Amino acid sequence: MESIDCKYFGGTLVVRFAKFRAVTSPKIIVVGGGAAGFFAAIAAAEAGADVTILEKASSVLDKVRISGGGRCNVTHACFEPREFASRYPRGGRALIGPFSRFSARDTVDWFQARGVKLKTETDGRLFPVTDSSQTIVDCLMNTAQKAGVKLRLDCAVESVVQTAAGKIEVKLVGGEIMTPDRLLLATGGCRAAAAGQLAVSLGHQIEPPVPSLFTFQIESPWLRSLAGVSLELAEVSIPAAKLRERGPLLVTHWGLSGPAILKLSAWGARVLHDLNYQFPLLVNWLPETNAEQIIQAFQARRESAGAKLLVNVPLFPLTARLWEQLVLAAGIGRETRWSALTRQQAQALARQITRTEFFVTGKSLNKDEFVTCGGVKLGEVNFQTMESRICPGLFLAGELLDVDGVTGGFNFQAAWTTGFIAGQAMAK
Numbered sequence: 001m002e003s004i005d006c007k008y009f010g011g012t013l014v015v016r017f018a019k020f021r022a023v024t025s026p027k028i029i030v031v032g033g034g035a036a037g038f039f040a041a042i043a044a045a046e047a048g049a050d051v052t053i054l055e056k057a058s059s060v061l062d063k064v065r066i067s068g069g070g071r072c073n074v075t076h077a078c079f080e081p082r083e084f085a086s087r088y089p090r091g092g093r094a095l096i097g098p099f100s101r102f103s104a105r106d107t108v109d110w111f112q113a114r115g116v117k118l119k120t121e122t123d124g125r126l127f128p129v130t131d132s133s134q135t136i137v138d139c140l141m142n143t144a145q146k147a148g149v150k151l152r153l154d155c156a157v158e159s160v161v162q163t164a165a166g167k168i169e170v171k172l173v174g175g176e177i178m179t180p181d182r183l184l185l186a187t188g189g190c191r192a193a194a195a196g197q198l199a200v201s202l203g204h205q206i207e208p209p210v211p212s213l214f215t216f217q218i219e220s221p222w223l224r225s226l227a228g229v230s231l232e233l234a235e236v237s238i239p240a241a242k243l244r245e246r247g248p249l250l251v252t253h254w255g256l257s258g259p260a261i262l263k264l265s266a267w268g269a270r271v272l273h274d275l276n277y278q279f280p281l282l283v284n285w286l287p288e289t290n291a292e293q294i295i296q297a298f299q300a301r302r303e304s305a306g307a308k309l310l311v312n313v314p315l316f317p318l319t320a321r322l323w324e325q326l327v328l329a330a331g332i333g334r335e336t337r338w339s340a341l342t343r344q345q346a347q348a349l350a351r352q353i354t355r356t357e358f359f360v361t362g363k364s365l366n367k368d369e370f371v372t373c374g375g376v377k378l379g380e381v382n383f384q385t386m387e388s389r390i391c392p393g394l395f396l397a398g399e400l401l402d403v404d405g406v407t408g409g410f411n412f413q414a415a416w417t418t419g420f421i422a423g424q425a426m427a428k
Contacts, residue, residue, distance in 0.1 A: 025050040028426050029170055029180040031157050031198065033060030036398025036415035036422075037186035038140045043423025045147035052180075053149060054172070056156035061137045063188075067412070068125075072133030074111065075104040075416070076409040077124045087410045089212070089267045091403030094378045095414060102417045104409075110416075114139050123248075123259070125409050160198050168202070168393050182393050182426040186419065189372030189399035196400060199376050203390040207402040209374030212269040213262045216281065217362040218255035222325045226251040229322050235287035236260050240279050241271045246287055251322075255360070256281075262407040265363070269373035269404075277363045283356045285318060285326070291350040298338075298346045306339030313338065315353070326352050371411055375402040386422035395422040 026049050030037045033055030045051045053060070064072055078084045081099035085092040108118050108126065116139045118126045128135040144151070156173040160183065163169055170178040190196040190209040200206060218224075234249035236256070243264055250258035265272065272279070286294065297315060305313050311334055314323030328334065330352040332345050376396055380389050388394040397418035405411045 026181040030184045032186035036419035039419030040423035044427040047427035049427040054155045073409040075413040077120045088405045184395040207374045210273040212373040213371040215257035215364040216360045227253045235284040294350045385425035397422045
């Protein structure tokens with residue numbers, strides 16, 4: 001009750017009671033137990049809302065658990081919003097405002113305030129000091145529990161509808177119907193258009209999904225024989241798509257991977273899809289050295305190691321195995337000594353080092369694709385609150401949106417940021 005107003009009128013005491021005003025917490029349902037869903041649920045619950053997470057699987061935070069090779073690349077040590085947003089092939093402009101409100105620095109502080117310290121690696125990636133993703137999973141689970149978030153596993157949503165009265169009804173598989181005050185969809189990337197069906201049923205449109213952050217399949221036998229070889233820095237380019245990236249490179253049993261390839265695949269997600277994942281790829285194994293400098297290095301080797309076999313004296317930082325295969329791929333015999341290296345052979349080897357050409361025949365298998373390009377159209381979402389512009393009371397966060405970043409912690413940061421903003425907005 002707000003107040004009691006007492007006054008005397010003609011000797012009579014008149015008492016007026018103010019109306020009772022019930023203060024109730026908004027009831028919020030979060031569909032999806034991933035990074036964005038959990039972060040939103042925590043933010044809303046800590047702000048006083050009644051929150052329930054519905055997860056169709058028997059476990060939650062699975063992507064967090066397996067990410068970064070089991071270490072969890074939480075975010076990236078880039079703390080200027082515009083610069084951070086520049087690492088998103090799709091959605092970067094829309095994220096500038098949200099990153100100004102909840103940045104990578106805020107993520108670091110959020111986890112540290114809850115007992116989880118992060119460390120910065122040389123390439124800017126941030127991991128828990130434990131080097132275990134379980135640390136992040138435990139933190140999110142414990143914080144959600146303390147905040148009073150309810151979690152329902154093996155709980156699939158069959159449909160969502162907006163009633164004539166403007167309420168959103170959530171129908172579960174099995175027939176149960178829930179009517180929240182606000183609904184958050186954080187169901188993850190749309191690997192197929194059907195994955196965004198809940199948003200579509202409430203009026204949203206989905207940008208066609210295609211894979212992002214995938215590795216390249218290359219049939220070259222000599223390359224595959226180098227599986228496990230890695231370089232700290234290489235340059236890869238796709239002339240047909242006018243794409244070029246630098247970064248660490250990893251040779252695998254099926255072709256090429258590593259941050260340089262993953263960044264290339266992110267920026268070229270749609271054009272590479274249009275090329276049916278078949279295109280020429282150029283690799284510069286020594287991007288900070290030009291062909292002329294390499295030939296000068298060859299001349300120095302002729303003088304200092306003329307009697308040694310070419311294949312036994314690699315150029316730094318190329319590994320012995322990679323160097324040997326590059327020499328052979330340039331058409332130089334295994335028994336050739338440095339003193340016998342001709343000018344034509346030197347030029348051929350320099351070209352091989354700076355411009356090895358492979359033909360990509362496909363991408364990584366679907367199970368390895370952990371980020372998708374596509375999702376709910378960004379113009380249909382208010383990025384100040386993450387509320388739908390189409391359906392009041394509906395909020396969206398994480399990979400369900402047409403937002404995806406390059407490798408290095410950027411996709412998780414988009415999840416933390418959009419989840420946090422959605423959670424706070426829903427709790428008001």
